[in-house]
Amino acid sequence: MTPVQPVRFQKLERIEDLERVVSLLCEVWEAESPVDLINASNLKLMVEADGYIVGMFTDQDEMIGAAVAIRGKDALHSHFVGVRPGHQGRGLGYLLKQDEAEWAKDEGFRVIRWTYDPLVRRNAYFNLAKLSSKVLSYKRNYYGELNDGLNDNDETDRLMIEWEFTDGEPMRLTAPMEADSWDFTERPAALLDLGDGVHQLVPTPADIEKLRLHEPERAQAWRSGVRAGFAKAETEGYEVTGFTPDGWYVLRRP
CATH class of the missing domain: 3.40.630.30 (Gcn5-related N-acetyltransferase (GNAT))
Known part of the structure; x- marks a missing residue:
């Protein structure tokens, strides 16, 4: 930088x-x-x-x-x-x-x-x-x-x-895959359960603006998939607590 x-x-x-x-x-x-x-x-x-x-x-x-x-x-x-x-x-x-x-x-x-x-x-x-x-x-x-x-x-x-005007540190959780590689055909709802009973992850695309310009169908799949992922996590009682350096929302149960 x-x-x-x-x-x-x-x-x-x-x-x-x-x-x-x-x-x-x-x-x-x-x-x-x-x-x-x-x-x-x-x-x-x-x-x-x-x-x-x-x-x-x-x-x-x-x-x-x-x-x-x-x-x-x-x-x-x-x-x-x-x-x-x-x-x-x-x-x-x-x-x-x-x-x-x-x-x-x-x-x-x-x-x-x-x-x-x-x-x-x-x-x-x-x-x-x-x-x-x-x-x-x-x-x-x-x-x-x-x-x-x-x-x-x-x-x-x-x-x-x-x-609330406070400083924070990046989340340290590691996902078992790259966020940008999410397969919406196999998993339409973009939500990854880490299997620890505590954490779930929602992926993000590396560059949504570029997708909107050059791959609009892929961009739409991201919009629908992330929307569904957040909705599913909410129904299961999870809340967003952070974001990782490699592009994942971190959710956990309170």
């Missing part, structure tokens, strides 16, 4: 700065327009409601990241956190989340909640292993159909998670 570059964070309020946020988010989400993301006028309303709208800038004043969060009754709801392509993979997303957490703490919030696609492995590892967030629930087709670039032609299943 390339070392983190010097950055500064700035709370944004002017409409021209909010337009820059929208443009950056469209670039990150590969969206042709902000219709299914967010527009500057919506961000302006969030500013008036004292929400969290922050830009991350280099020392040359280039905006390379942005985050948007909405006040809730008992938690801050993180809506967008994005780092511009070309600057990703350098730990900048982690810095954005830390700034968001500091702001939330100063505002009296104990936790931050947000959703993410359970098939995106890098986000699962970041959220559950690096941040030690807790999974609250599996949401089937939560946002309905979106045409925002990354979610085109797929249902929007999401995991709702909660972060």
